[in-house]
Amino acid sequence: MNARKAAVAIIAGLATATTLGAVDTAVAAPKDSETAKVETTEAVPGGKALKATEAKAPRLDNMAAPSVTVAQRKAGTGSVTAAVTRNCYAYSNGTGDLCLWYYQNYTGSRGGSYGSDANLSDNYFASTGSGQNQSMTNNSESTFNYDYIYTSVVWTNNNYTGTSGTLAPRAGGNWTSTYKNNVQSLYWS
């Protein structure tokens, strides 16, 4: 925790933004505790089980979309590409974050990613709840693409290595068994 990078107020306005909550079912038990997990019917081994997920992703308030200059983007220092600790957001222009939750069924702490990111190791779950401030990499049990327009392509390892998955706009679910805890890089298509 001490070594964790400090939370960054990414964009003016976002830091004070309020997201609609009622989603974070704080679970005190450690993550590896069976009692802390909500089991769902898994039809297949591994992967996201969208059809098996009964929970609905929480609605989020619409925010102004983040902006980043070309110079920042190229330098990898822009607000949406730098290592961040941030909540999940849906934006007023129809775009939205890829949101990752610590637990299944969109519960526990969550963190969002707006830009393409080759390394989620330095992103941290942001909202109040179990898993808050922990690294998002290798640590997520459910996910939702809040974007209405663009597809998120995710990879199981940093720098787009490993195996890949796609999350269509407004799609999500629990990462089941083998793929659970395994989103480490992503881009938008």
Next chain:
Amino acid sequence: MNIHRRRGTSTCAWAARPLAGFLAGLAALLVLASCTSAPRASPPDPAGLPASDEVPVLLDTTRLTLPVDAHLLALSEERQRSMARRELLHDCLLRFGIAVVIPEPPTEVGPRTRNERRYGLTDAAAAATTGYGLGDRDPRTRGGGREDAPTLTARARAVLTGHGSALPARVPEGGCSGEVTRLLTPVDPVTRKSLNEDLPEALSFASFSTSQSDPRVQAAFGDWASCMRKQGHSYAAPLEPPADPRFGNPGGAAERATAEADVACKAQTNLVGRWYAVESAEQARLIEEHQSELESLRAAELEVSRFVRSISTSR
């Protein structure tokens, strides 16, 4: 693409298997490749493990396909679906008098294929120049796309999403987004119920994961790790270096040196061929187990692909 080869022969051919339907676009990418040495015989398969009859000598995985890939949309096809979604969203919004230009994300970014980096980096030239990064294909270096998406009025947003106080009459359920999602979802041709379109990815994830604990793959990891150690790099498995937190400055000298050693050690130990053989066998087993679901899905995906093509050709 499958490898068809008799055990113990010195010839080694990649046979381009015709990929039906929605993978047709990929067929152009299929190439014949030759192996560089005689295949090795597989060790006796431990009880319970699927047999991997052939161990090809492999390094570059860009055009490599595994059995489940015949059921997966290629990245290029995923991109076509995304483009189709945006075109359909545009048309739907226009029906309500809302004209917006929805920007396309940059092309030629990310790995070229799903398998290019499946077993880690295998490109010696890229290792020497960009380390584990994607260089010119790094999506972060390109502008455009969603970051330039136009501002929407409250009414436009309501039509897009199906939510909001400015929602006009006769907006489809879930807004234009809901309508387009329904149009692009593979459904059973008889019942019209949506199918589990995530199944192929799920099987791909499963084989990728389980293969890593297979003793034959573990042995390959051990050989690779030993090779790396001799060159001064300490890693237990080939997916560790691309995630090494020490490489804070992407493409730095230490990263490039590690990446070069990584690719060289993969070549030296045939890590890719050994891993691929085990994972392919596991995927073949999984396909057999889910044959019926996969065939239904493939037929439904073909229908979606035909629809997507009809959109792009009508413009």
